[in-house]
Amino acid sequence: MWPFSSKNGDERRERGHLRAPAAPAEVNIPGSWAQPSTHADEPDTDLAADIDETLQTVTLQRQRLGLHPVLRIPLIGAISFFAGFGLGSAHGSTTAALRYRAENAHRPPTSRTGWYLYGKSRNYHAIIGGVTEGVKNGGRYAAWTTLFLAIEDGLDRARGKVFASRQDREEGKLARGQRDFLNTVSAAVAFSGLYGWKHGFDRWSAQRMTRSAVRFAVPYGLAQDALASLRGDRPWYVDWVMGRTVGRHEVEQAI
Known part of the structure; x- marks a missing residue:
């Protein structure tokens, strides 16, 4: 009989002269017909890191002075x-x-x-x-x-929680556009009141200090709003003015 027939092969394999052929190794060939990789179920750590970095960047953009x-x-x-x-x-x-x-x-x-x-x-x-x-x-x-600064940040968080949607409030997120010069002016007025009370100012001195605080807080707050607008986090009044301007322009074009 032919030496490599099934019968002789089984006999020689039983005697130890022949070995069973090894299973072919899996080869990952690029292309749509390639076999799936064994690491397909593992999470993409690079993608997760990029997402976390993007979220952190967006969060910093929404903070005062970045x-x-x-x-x-x-x-x-x-x-x-x-x-x-x-x-x-x-x-x-x-x-x-x-x-x-x-x-x-x-x-x-x-x-x-x-x-x-x-x-x-x-x-x-x-x-x-x-x-x-x-x-x-x-x-x-x-x-x-x-x-x-603590009073200013507290007012920012309070307004962000008040004007946030129900879903954002449950997730612990704050409403956008609520960090504006109004909070800065309010914090300056509260600060001047505490400072005058601490040093025992009279009525006229307290009023003069409050006016000085407002004169400082208005340009400082508007400067922060301008920087926030340049970063893409516009305050609410900027969006309101732009929305009215764009809407009026569209109505004029339609007419």
Whole structure:
């Protein structure tokens, strides 16, 4: 018989001379007729990362100055601290130097060595007084600035929850376009009231401070609205004006 017939092959396989043919390996060939990959059920991590990054970018675009409050408030507070530290240290060093001169006016130095030690001691008192007053003044600036920004962010969140749809409210989302200059002005008025109450201002001083706060808050809030509009997150009144303008233009073209 033919040596590779089924009968002889089975006999030789039983004796160990022949081995069963191995199963062909799966080959992934590109194309619509290719076999599906064994990793088809695994989630696409790159796509998920891109989606998360896009959502984070959109969320940051809807924040004031493009910064999340967790980062924006400490950053502006730190800037206020350094600004207050510079002003306070300049005033504190001058005051400390003048105080030292007044305290030692009755015993002026009489020798070159005495004048050298007098100047050195005065500079030491000026540095200590400048650093001390700078830290105090910077801390006050940072605290009041943080309070103003916290009130502004609280008003933004409150209005966002009030004007959000029911579905967005259940999902924890806020309504768009509610971060505008009105919240900034309201926060400035509340801030001025708390500041006047803390320092015991009278009626006329409190009114003058409130007017100054409003004069500062209106351009500051409008500048933030302009930046938000450039980023694509327009406030509600900008959308309202644009909608009325576009609608009127379409009606005029239809006529």
